[in-house]
Amino acid sequence: MTTLILKTAATYLMPLLLLFSVFILLRGHYLPGGGFIGGLIASIALVVYGYANRIDRIKQFLRFHPGILIPVGASLSTLAAVLPLFFNQPVMTGLWLSGSYPIIGSIGTALLFDIGVYFVVVGATLTIIFSIAEENVKI
Amino acid sequence: METVLAILTGFMYAAGIYLILRRSLVKLIVGLIILGNGSNLLIFLLGGITRGNPPVIGENESMLTGIYADPLPQALILTAIVISFGLQAFAMVLLQREYVQGGVEDFDSIKEEEEAL
């Protein structure tokens, strides 16, 4: 249902929303937000964009299958979880770089973990929605 | 408030279960969603409810003091929400396949093929 109006609007909204999602991701540790909700926003943005551009043909507007984000994200999160093992700490122990940064706060494994979450959420949600859409939405 | 919410929770459980007990494939999903919401609300309620004090440490503070909402149930619910989303999404697609591929109109048309043997 690629109406002109929707398509044009979506073209301008998508990048905005993706930015917003990254913002939400990064500052989750300090304020409501985080990888999960950030990822959701990102995927919603892409879905909206998909709707505006024939959702049944994602391959035409995404360079890669979103499913590949799942292992990417899972690797990041797993890495964050496992890293402490090399320092003889239990899994999931937070490791921090010194220093503090705006929006993000301290940088540490927690952030890496959250980024992983973000990717997995995007990958999974998009895989679900696009699979369904490809099957159920024609035109 | 707690009493009202407890009743609401019970109502959500009841409605969810009632819908699950229907014949319709779609109602099953609706029921599951309501049930999931019900259990989330239950966790929330049992963690104790607090108005206006989210568990976020203030800008210039390093510790949360005074009254604040119990963050743990919230985290649990967040996890539960996401999980039930995954499960529900899967269940929905399954139902749809069931209908499209198997021509199943409602639950009563799915019976085990025990008798056929």
Added chain:
Amino acid sequence: MELNEYLIYGILPLLAVSLSFVLYRLVKGPSVPDRIISLDLMINGGIGIIVVYSIINEQPAFLDIAMVLALIAFLGTISFSYYLKQKNLDKDD
């Protein structure tokens, strides 16, 4: 705090009443688009409530919730209209 009290006892009830009006339309229909637009407006009202709460609780972070709501309401509207359109096509087949 006077502002807070005004918001709690003035604005919020007003929004609540609006919400219940919309709820009536949601229940009543009669057409599906009617219900969808009602849901849309209800979410709008919800956004309003959230923003008011952000002031009451001094939690600017609540604005992000508002953003998420707006975003998703939009997606919902798109999906619903998609569905209705598809259904139309099916019917005409």
Added chain:
Amino acid sequence: MIDFLIALICTIGALFIFLASLGILRMPDFYLRVSVATKGGTMGVGLILVASALYFGDFGITTRALAIIFFLLITAPVGAHLLGRVAYLSKVPLWKESSGDDLEGKYNRKNLSLKSNDEEE
């Protein structure tokens, strides 16, 4: 003073929302309800957002409030357009006292292409 301003803007915003809901409650057909609801809601929320921006008086927050308003300004009409269009396709009836319908017969129901006004059959 600023509190008063905030209260005022909030009130106007809330009233907008209230009017929108009243409209949606009372208007006789779907198109009219959409007409009323979309802007009322958007305006109302926009105003309340402005009030909150004023209240917090912070750059980041103001930006976000404006971003939300901007977003609403884009999405609300697009949503309305989508719904209105679909409602028309679904033959949701116009109010009986409507004075005209230029859209009649312009949609090709097979592929949903839409002719412009001056095109003839």
Added chain:
Amino acid sequence: MIMQRHFLLNILFSIIWVAVTGEPTFVNFFFGFILSFFIMWAVSARSKDQRYFRLIPKVISLVFYFFFELIKANLQVAFDVSTPHYFMKPAIVAVPLDIKSDLGITILANLITLTPGTLSLDVSDDRKTLYVHAMYVFDKKEFVKHIKNGFERRLLSIMQ
């Protein structure tokens, strides 16, 4: 291109302003924007391309026009909604379009929708007609003219 460059410069200056003043509020940014706009306007009198400096007033004019329409229509609708009797005379009207670009049509349609009482339903596939549902169509031609002279003209002058 020059127009865009002007705009970016303007933004850059505003950011520098905010940084220099050290007060990261939105009002300050806005103030910086206005300030640098006038400075740029003042110093680029000899520049061949003056569109940017003409554009901003036009945008502002459109915004104001929009708010004016908004308030006017709102009052009208509010009155109609809150009183028992309906004064309206709704219709779906085909508005012929002069504006051609996608963005232009979208903005126009959205502006129309945002104004109470009117709702853009769809654009024809050849982009020549915008179908609008309106609450107060006592005279169809008058209505079309109002839109064409109001929003479309202002928009056209910005978009060209």
Added chain:
Amino acid sequence: MTDNLLILPVIIQLVIAVISLFFWSRTNYQRLSSIVGNVIFLAVSFILFFYVKENGIMVSQGGNWPAPFGITFVLDLFSASMLVITGLSGLAVSIFTAGSMSRRRALFVFFPIYHFLLLGISGSFIAGDLFNLYVWFELIIIASFGLITLGGGRRQLEGALKYVTLNLVASTLFLTSIAFVYGLTGSLNLADLAVKIPEVENQDLVSIAALLFFVGLGIKTAVFPMYFWLPASYHTPMSAISAIFGGLLTKVGVYALIRVFSLFFLPDSYIGTVISAIAALTLIMGAMGAFIQKDVRKVFSWLIVCHIGFMIAGLGIFSTVALAGAVLYLFHDIIIKTNIFMVSGLLYRINGAHTFKFIGGLYEHYPKLSFLIAIPLFSLIGIPPLSGFWPKILLIEGGIQGFDYFIVAAILLGSFVTLVTIGKLWVTAVWSEQKQVKYVKHFIHFKQLSKAQRIAYVFPIAFLSVVSLFFGFGAFWMLDIANRIAEELINPELYIQSILQFQ
């Protein structure tokens, strides 16, 4: 070795799954990583097992937060043995699948989901936190959803629907129970709960939470009267998947029930009675169902239900002897059930059918295979001294000592029906003459398979058969472990102390 390494098995499964996701379309890499990964998993589990056996419980506090605040991972002898058993079963299925699964199916995410399933299972064993346990369980069920519907034809989907729905209801009940537990104690850590639950004034509420928990997990475990989904669904997916389901899924539920009901939901007389009665009825109903079936996989499915009763019986009797029996049965059952479903896959590959009516001729044409599958089948019956025999003695002993005669009777019935059913199965599937079956389209007969594929069919069955032979003939060894586990379950003080030591 530091205790923190107890997490390794979980990590290994996670890594395998992620790797196979990266090799989305390279099924051969997936097969390889699955087998190699599971070998590593098994090796690590063995090392951990022996370590725990020598040095006692391993505890790792996730995030390095002291006990009730973070998520605790625990590896005691019970969970360590479960890991090993899982490794054995998992490896067998890996090999079996590598040979039996078509590229098309494997292409569509079988291996990742399979390893995510194993991840969930092994996670459940090391979870020291109630909510974490829930989360692992959810992983298990979503992965099992994925597998049970994989490549689904109509009947498979129908079975899956029941499976999915009832499991979702189960999850809700589980979650509800957790909510009540948290409301009552403000804690989720298993060890902490063991301390705090007895302090709750209103023990009635505790036992209601326990009931919810029992029913929630009971559905997943498929006990009476909550097993309906199992016979309706387990016979539908391909054998490799049924194998891992039949072997491990319900058993994780048993594990969790034993763990929780021996740690903090200590069965009072009411709940104890309920559990015992349920165990007996499960045995009876499962036996009945198995008795009347005429399809290999349906028989096996019903036998799963029936045999769950044995383990729950151990929990119901709740004595060291009975728990040792339950634990031992658990070990045996995982291996055997995995194996017999692989056997059913082999039978299908040879006969092109699953129903009694159409199978036969194995003895005639594949005598060596017949005797190979005799091992799992007769172990299943509990022919002494094969693996199923030993726990039965313990359970009967426990039942008599605990005056649970009804349970003993049910155990006898269950055993008897198993005997008759498997005897019948043997007579039909193995002894009777080969039937003429119209194969389904694209059916590839065992003979037509490549040598490697045939090995992939037979080797895992032989492998698990050897394992169960070991369980049977090495009973002294197994029993020593089961006894220690039962002791630890009955006296969890050490478990609690090791976890809460930082307080």
Added chain:
Amino acid sequence: MLTAIIICFGLAFFFFLFNKDFGERILKWSPLLPASLLIYFLSKGNEVRQGALQEFTPWVPEMGINLSFKLDGLSFLFTLLICGIGTLVYFYSVNYMKNHPHFIRFFSFLTLFMGSMLGLVLSDNLITLFIFWELTSISSFFLIGFNHQDKNARKSAITALAITGGGGLLLLVGFVILGIIAGSYELSVLIESGDLIAESIYLPIVILLLFAGAFTKSAQLPFHFWLPDAMRAPTPISTYLHSATMVKAGVYLLARFSPIMDGEFYWNEILIIVGGTTMIYGAVNSIFKTDLKAILAYTTISALGTMMLLIGIGTPAALLALAAFIIVHALYKAGLFLVTGAIDKTEKTRDLLALGGLMKHRKLLFAAGLLAAVSGAGLIPSLGYHGKHLIYESLYNEHSSFLMVILGLVFLANIFIVCASFLAGVKPFTGKIIAEQKPVNPLSMFLLIPPLLLGVGGLIAGVFPAFIEKNVVLPVYQSLSGKSIDPAFHLLHGLDFVSILSWLTIIFGLILYFFFKPSLHYQNTLNHLSKVSSRNLLKELIDLVKKLFSTLTHLLQNGYLRYYTAVILVFLIILIVFRMYTGFGIGFQAVEGTSIRFIEGVTIFMMVVSIVMTLYTDSRVVSVVALGGLGLGMCLLYLFFSAPDLAMTQFAIDTLTVVLFVLLLRNLPLYLNKVDRRLNIKDIMISGIFGAIITLITLEVIAVQSSREISQFYAENAYLLAKGKNIVNVILVDFRGADTLVEIIVLAVAGLGVFSLIKLKMND
């Protein structure tokens, strides 16, 4: 002893690995195995007479299960039978099974069986004994079904397995109880703690369980019918398992326990009644059969009954008679079977009506048959004579009127047995050659020698009974009672009552034999009569049970998903309500807590309305829209009560669910509103009650003050230690990060699952 058993099992497995040619060559020498075992055990004879020989290897010491073995008089008797008859059977089989396609497998099973049987009689540990007991059942299963192409053989095999296996299970329980009572599974210990057992309240049940095991195995009424069925097995098997050894396992077991159980809880009465009935039943039936093997099977049943009877009588004389009779029976029955097998092999029939006049060509075989028949009939001077005499004597000498009645019965049964023995061993050789008989096949020496040896052996033993008595029979008594006894065998007894009775038995039996013409008519009449036999009863029972199981199973497993859900919930409700009812009074506990605000009220109202909409609407879209409303309500509630993260996520997810739903909706069926009112009310009840329960419990739990220790810890340390200010997020990524890791994996798997569900359709 353990070594002997292990050798058997090892060889059984070893044979199994042979290929056919090699196997046939090497298996010629297989009779050496039982023969050498026989010699080994014979060599221990002296030691056995002095006392028992014991071996002990711990196996599962925790459970008191050990590989302990004991060779005493009783087991000595049995080992001799096993190895002795075994040697002959092996020898016989080498020829008999020669051309069978599964020649090798046969020896493998046979050896397995021999090992198990040896284990059974040598075990001094109950559990070990049980293991061997079951192994004999299993190997018997394989042997009965040996001709697996034969449908009836398969059926017989499973019947035998079911009956002996079922009995075995009951026996196991008996053993376990004994173990619990005595604190040990060691038989020697058990025998010594006889008093402990006698005093136990479990005694009656133990006795019944032992009976269950023994009666099924030893084919006592009403479990007898598997034995005639088992004749489907190749004849050497019938010889070995079903006459000489396995079926006597039950007898062995009860004899073993008789020192403890004698005189306890109807032990004797039950044994006498069951044994006596079986004896008469088997005897009467035997002469009406026309299949030679069937005749023998029924005489075996009768003999087993006699043995049980003797254990039941339990006097020293009876035990002595038992020991003697076991030997007698083994010898003559094995002989008859082997003769039958030889006939079958050469004449290709076992039908009595189709056989006659074989004497002409088969003089030696006839001699073997005659000798066996004579021994079976108890003619002087066969060993059978001594057996019978001892039995009569043991009954008569007690001078009890009850036993006199029994004596009468034994007498009667023996008349039939005499007749049956002659029918089987003599009849085929006498009379005319029947016309349609096929040309006679040559008879191998392998088939001739074993029965002949048995017959001659019986004769010699009968003439010189003292050797056997001293070396085998008396040690049996000694091992059971712990006392020694004077020899009782005499070749010629005076003309006392018992001798007269013996002679009368033979005379009447022979009269019966000469006047009775076997015919199908009798057999059919008997078959008609046995409509009410236990076999048919069992068949009816099985059918009934099947029907019942099927009904019950399908009653519960009826295929309706919503019914399943309902059952589960009703079950849960019952459990909880019962708990509440017995535990605490149901009190509606209004919690003193936060007041309610208008907007909250409206929100809750909105949620309720949304839910009600989903319940009442007929339209799918409407219910989905209503779900949107519910989601919004949840979001606002979370917002009101300080859970911004939740509000955001909840709403996002809820709406996303709705979006998915809408996407799928087009391909989902319409809402169905076919409401069965009664069902509807039932469902409303279920869901309503469940909801009410949740509410009540929730209110109760809210009232409980729980510890805030954990949330306090989070509040204090989230920033200082975990460097985050949004505590919920800190919990998600740090304190309880593992949950989140799993959670996203769940989501990922859901994605993969949906993907494969949609993309992979393997309908072909």
